[in-house]
Amino acid sequence: MSALLETGNLCFSYPDPSIPAGAGAIQGLEVQIHPGERVGLIGPNGAGKTTFFLLACGILTPTSGEIRFKGQRLPANTFNPQIALVFQKSDDQLFCPSVWDDVAFGPQNLGFAPEAVNRMVERSLRAVGAEALAPRPVHHLSEGEKRIVAIAGALAMEPELVIYDEPSASLDIRSRRRLISLLKQSRETVLVASHDLELILEVCNRVLLMDAGRIVADGPPAQLMADEELMAAHGQEKPHSLVPHQTPHH
Amino acid sequence: MNPPAAGQALLQRWDPRFKLLGLAILVLAFAMVNDPAVLPLLLATPLVLAWFSGLAPGFILSRLRYPSLLVVLLLLWLPLAVGQTPWAALGPLTVYREGLAAALLIGGRFLGIVLSALIILHSSPLTTNIKAMRALGLPWIMVDMALLTLRYLQVLGHDLRQMRLAMRSRGWTGNRLGLRNLRIIAWLTGSLLLRSHERADGIYRAMRLRGYGQPGSQHHDFRAGGLDYLLLVITLAVALVIILLSLELFPV
Amino acid sequence: MHIADGILNLPVVAGGFVGAGAVAWYSLDRIKRRGDPREKIPRAALLTAAFFAASLIHLPLPPAGVHLVLNGLLGIMLGWFAFPAILIGLFLQAVMFGHGGLTTLGVNGLILGLPALMAWRLFHWQRDPDASPWRTGVRGMLAGSGAMVAALMLFLAALLLGLPAEYGGQASMTALMVIIGAHIPLIILEGVITTFLVVFLQRVQPRLLEGI
Numbered sequence: 001m002s003a004l005l006e007t008g009n010l011c012f013s014y015p016d017p018s019i020p021a022g023a024g025a026i027q028g029l030e031v032q033i034h035p036g037e038r039v040g041l042i043g044p045n046g047a048g049k050t051t052f053f054l055l056a057c058g059i060l061t062p063t064s065g066e067i068r069f070k071g072q073r074l075p076a077n078t079f080n081p082q083i084a085l086v087f088q089k090s091d092d093q094l095f096c097p098s099v100w101d102d103v104a105f106g107p108q109n110l111g112f113a114p115e116a117v118n119r120m121v122e123r124s125l126r127a128v129g130a131e132a133l134a135p136r137p138v139h140h141l142s143e144g145e146k147r148i149v150a151i152a153g154a155l156a157m158e159p160e161l162v163i164y165d166e167p168s169a170s171l172d173i174r175s176r177r178r179l180i181s182l183l184k185q186s187r188e189t190v191l192v193a194s195h196d197l198e199l200i201l202e203v204c205n206r207v208l209l210m211d212a213g214r215i216v217a218d219g220p221p222a223q224l225m226a227d228e229e230l231m232a233a234h235g236q237e238k239p240h241s242l243v244p245h246q247t248p249h250h
Numbered sequence: 251m252n253p254p255a256a257g258q259a260l261l262q263r264w265d266p267r268f269k270l271l272g273l274a275i276l277v278l279a280f281a282m283v284n285d286p287a288v289l290p291l292l293l294a295t296p297l298v299l300a301w302f303s304g305l306a307p308g309f310i311l312s313r314l315r316y317p318s319l320l321v322v323l324l325l326l327w328l329p330l331a332v333g334q335t336p337w338a339a340l341g342p343l344t345v346y347r348e349g350l351a352a353a354l355l356i357g358g359r360f361l362g363i364v365l366s367a368l369i370i371l372h373s374s375p376l377t378t379n380i381k382a383m384r385a386l387g388l389p390w391i392m393v394d395m396a397l398l399t400l401r402y403l404q405v406l407g408h409d410l411r412q413m414r415l416a417m418r419s420r421g422w423t424g425n426r427l428g429l430r431n432l433r434i435i436a437w438l439t440g441s442l443l444l445r446s447h448e449r450a451d452g453i454y455r456a457m458r459l460r461g462y463g464q465p466g467s468q469h470h471d472f473r474a475g476g477l478d479y480l481l482l483v484i485t486l487a488v489a490l491v492i493i494l495l496s497l498e499l500f501p502v
Numbered sequence: 503m504h505i506a507d508g509i510l511n512l513p514v515v516a517g518g519f520v521g522a523g524a525v526a527w528y529s530l531d532r533i534k535r536r537g538d539p540r541e542k543i544p545r546a547a548l549l550t551a552a553f554f555a556a557s558l559i560h561l562p563l564p565p566a567g568v569h570l571v572l573n574g575l576l577g578i579m580l581g582w583f584a585f586p587a588i589l590i591g592l593f594l595q596a597v598m599f600g601h602g603g604l605t606t607l608g609v610n611g612l613i614l615g616l617p618a619l620m621a622w623r624l625f626h627w628q629r630d631p632d633a634s635p636w637r638t639g640v641r642g643m644l645a646g647s648g649a650m651v652a653a654l655m656l657f658l659a660a661l662l663l664g665l666p667a668e669y670g671g672q673a674s675m676t677a678l679m680v681i682i683g684a685h686i687p688l689i690i691l692e693g694v695i696t697t698f699l700v701v702f703l704q705r706v707q708p709r710l711l712e713g714i
Contacts, residue, residue, distance in 0.1 A: 057419045085419045092412040095441040097705045108430075109421035137706045139444055157420065281605050282512045313600060321506045327677065352666070360508030367507075367604045371597050379597075389530050391539055395583075396590045398547030399554070403594070406548070406555045425562050432691070436698030439556045439572070443579070443699075444707055446548040454544040462540065 002071060003032040004161055004189050005056060005083070010065035011213075012048075012055055024051045027213035028065070033161070033191060038183070040200035040221060041193040043210035044235040049193040050088070052210075053163050057085050069161075081110055084154035088166040090146035099125075099141070099149050100134045106157040124156040128182060144175025151182065161189045168196040197225060197239040209234055259304025261373040265478040266382035272485035273370045277363045279489035282496045286351050289358035291495070295488060296365035303369045313368050321360055328353040376400060385470045398453075402446070410442055503571065503657050503685070504592075504610050507603035510664030518608030518660070522589065525615060529585040536582075545714040546583040549576075554591050561691065568688055574649030575642075575696050577618030578625045581713035585615040609660050617652035621645035622713075625700075631708065638704045638711075639697045646696025650689040654682065 010029040013022075023046040033039055041049055054060040056067060061076040074080060084106075087093045096102035103124055107117045125131045128148050133141065138149065147167065154162055164183070168176045176199070183190060183203045194200055200207055201221050209217040209224065211234040217224055225231060226242045261269065280292055300310055329337075333346030371379060377397060384393040417424075417438070424431050454462075510518075533539050553576050560567050577584045589611045596602045602610055625645040630637075658678060665674075703710050 054415070059415055059418055079418065079421050079423075081421055085416075087412070087416050087419075089412070091441075091445060092409070093416040095413055095417070095438050097437065097440075097702050101437075105417075105422070105434075106420035109423075139441070139706050153420065277507070277605050278512070278515070281508075281510070281515050284511075320504075321509065323677075324509065331674075356508050358508070360506060363507035363603070363605055364600065367596075368600070376597060389526075391530055391533065391543060392526070392586050392590065394543050395547045395550065395586060396593070398544055399550045399587075399590055400594060402548050402551045403554060406551045407558075410555045410559075427562050429694070432694050433698045435559060435561070435570075436695050437702055439559070439570075439695070440699050440702040440706070442552050442556060443549060443703070443710065446552040447545060447707075447710055450544040450548040453548070454541055457544065458540075 002034075003068070004035045004037075004070060005031075005033040005191075006068045006071075007031050008066050008068070010052075010055065010067060011063045012051055012060060013063060014051075022046075022212070024048050025213045026051055026055065026062075029214050031208065031215055031218075033189060035160070035189055037206055038186075038190040038204045039192070040204035040207040041191060041210055042195070042197065042200060042207060042225075042236060043193075047210045048213040049210055050165055051213075053085055053165055053191075053193070056163065057083055081106070081157045082160045083163065084157055084159035084161070085163045086147075086150050086154045086165065086167060088169060090143070090150045093150045093153065094138045094146060097137055098134070099130070099136050099138055099152075102138055102149060103134075103152045103156045106153060110157060120156050120158065124152045127155055128152045129178075142175070144171050144178065147171060147175065147179065148182075151179075155188075159188060161191065162186065164190065164192045164194075166194055166196075167192060168194060168199050197236070198241060201225065201239055201241065209236070211235075259373065260302040260481070261299065261370065262304050263477075264373075264481050265472055265474045266374045266378050267385050267472050268474060268478045268482045269370055269374070270379065270382055270386065272482050273367060275489045276366055276485055279492040279496075280359055280362045280366070282493055283359055283362075284355065284496055286354045286358070288492060288495045289354065289362075291492060292358060292362040296362060296369060299366055299369045303373045305369060305372060309372075310365070310369060313372070314364065321356065324356055325353045328356070381470055382472065385472055402449075402453075406442065406446055409445060410438075413438060413441065503613060503653050504602040505606045505613070505657070505660060505664075507605050510606060510609060510660065511666065514609060514660060514664035515605050518606065518610075518612060520608070522585075522608035522611040522615070525585050525612070525619075526589060529582045532582045542583065542714045546580055546587055549579060549714070550587040550591055553587070554594065557591075563687055563691065568691065570695060571614065571650065571653070571688075571692060572646075572696070572699075573614045573618040573653065574621035574625075574646040574692065575699055577620070577622035577649065578642075578645055578700070579710060579713065580618075581622055583714060584618040584622060585611070588615040588618060609664070613653050613656040613660060616656065617649040620652055621649040624648055625711075631712070635701045635704045639701045642697040642700030643693045645700075647689050647693030650685070650692045654685050654689070658682070 007029050010026055013025040026048045029048070029052060043049060051060065055062055058074060058076070058078045058080050067074045069080065069082065094102050096105060100121060103121045104117050107120045112120065122131070125134060128151055130145070130148050130152055133145060133149060138146070141149065167179055167183070171179060180199055180202055183192065192200065192203060204221050207219065207221040207224050208215050209230070216234060217230055222242065225239055228238045231238050276295065283289070283292055300307065329345045329349040330343055331349060332352060333348030335347040336344050337347040337350055338345045374382075377400065380393060380396050380400070384390065422434065424434065553572055556572060557569055559570060561570065573588065576587065580587050589607065592602050592607055592610050592614070596604050596607065625641050629641065658681065700711060
């Protein structure tokens, strides 16, 4: 099976001297994401997860190495609508006065005619179950609603790969549950970075452990994350639900 | 002889209140200079300051940005358009003596003021300078505002960068000046204003909880010694010489 | 629209400081008369920082592109805090980026600050807070463009007063016309952006247009 997204010896470091050396840098990253997969990406802060996402979206330019999408080498610094990114902070992504405007932002940038934009916005709001929010001002939504709208904004461009950066951060229990069921139903290929290991366990069929700018482990979530020694070596904890229980409580 | 190490340089040990006072007098004296013959003295001052500042010459030069457009235009335009005495001919253009003198003055004063200010202001942290202004009588409302503005400038700059990254990830380039792009920039700016307004209320509550606005919380701990006064007197003397020369009491 | 160090003669530099000091003192006096200013200081400071950050946005206006000034909107949103905010912004800009000037801080403060106060008054003059966004937008256009026109006038006045008289004559008149012409696109741009901004704020959070 050919890969949807593939990197070859990908390297990147931030030139900004105010960023500590090595933080967020990518050092020879090799990864393949196949169509239809739901891949979790775990690892400590500063491992380079967000940097990898910005490289995959063409926002940052690799120092060396390459990124291929469907076998085609991604030209550096070029926007690719087939890869969408949902940012960690919804406020970074949402800036329009109404939900409708915000979801329409991407399709409009792609140059679609107004009727097509309308259709894409409706479809994407329906996909996340947020049709009723369309006329509401973005800035008055709850954190959970903002996250849903941010996802709709990414889906509206009808991408083949959707990348989620810490999607469950600062969500309450109910919003998190809604997010999980949304992720489980998604038809696109999904790449999720999260410290919420239980979410990864529930949503993903493959997990990558990243540390110091490269992938250190790759495998099925239930096996990989159960490896206590591996997890501890990279600043992770074995998810609670994978720990054998002395007093059964679930 | 090597320049003194950072942290021990004379300018870094000078009481920031006196240093700012000295700078103010110095640059006002520079602004008075009307005779190109005084320019060497004016330009020597920042060189002396730089020696005692503990700042690396590379750092000072990297901070010296391009002069403003207006300065460049004046420097180019004055020698060609102002004056009666031809000084040199450049093909069809004539350079006039008076215009050249005026351009030299503007360029010289610009460099003298900008370099001196840059060196003196960077020899203490900006927050220390603002606190020293408080001690010199700047109203507390402005001091508190300035310190908070400075603190959150980086944060809001980061917010803005993230928002623009997110816009680019949805295909926005904004390299054409149309109504749609202007509206998008307005929405982006409006969202930033909104976010900072909301953040400010949280900051205020956190500040109150840690005693902001309690009486007696506004003392400073600057202490001036003999050296501080001596340096101020030297600076005053330099300023006085420049002023006297500018008044042409002693024709140069 | 900044005047750099080294251009203006001493009387104008000194006059700038005296004038800016007086307007700042009057603004602070009005602020204190409206009750405890402590709660408003963080808002004023963060909005100042936000305006500062926004002024770094580069607009693709040929030939070289421009940066927004937004002093009209700053006046509308900050009211009496606008003048101190502009002085602080100019000071930080001069120290951190080397733009503008230190000896011309007073003059530049007046050039941008007086129009900000004017735009504030113009925007709120007999304003119905529940008016349609369209009407608010027209006020925004007047305030935004008006503040730029006023700033341009003050800028030219400072140059005429502060440059030695012998530079005068036909050539300098031409130069002034060129400066005015070069600023007309910026005046329109500021008006349009301010219009969109006040319509946005009126829809999303009208409280922000009422001052802090």
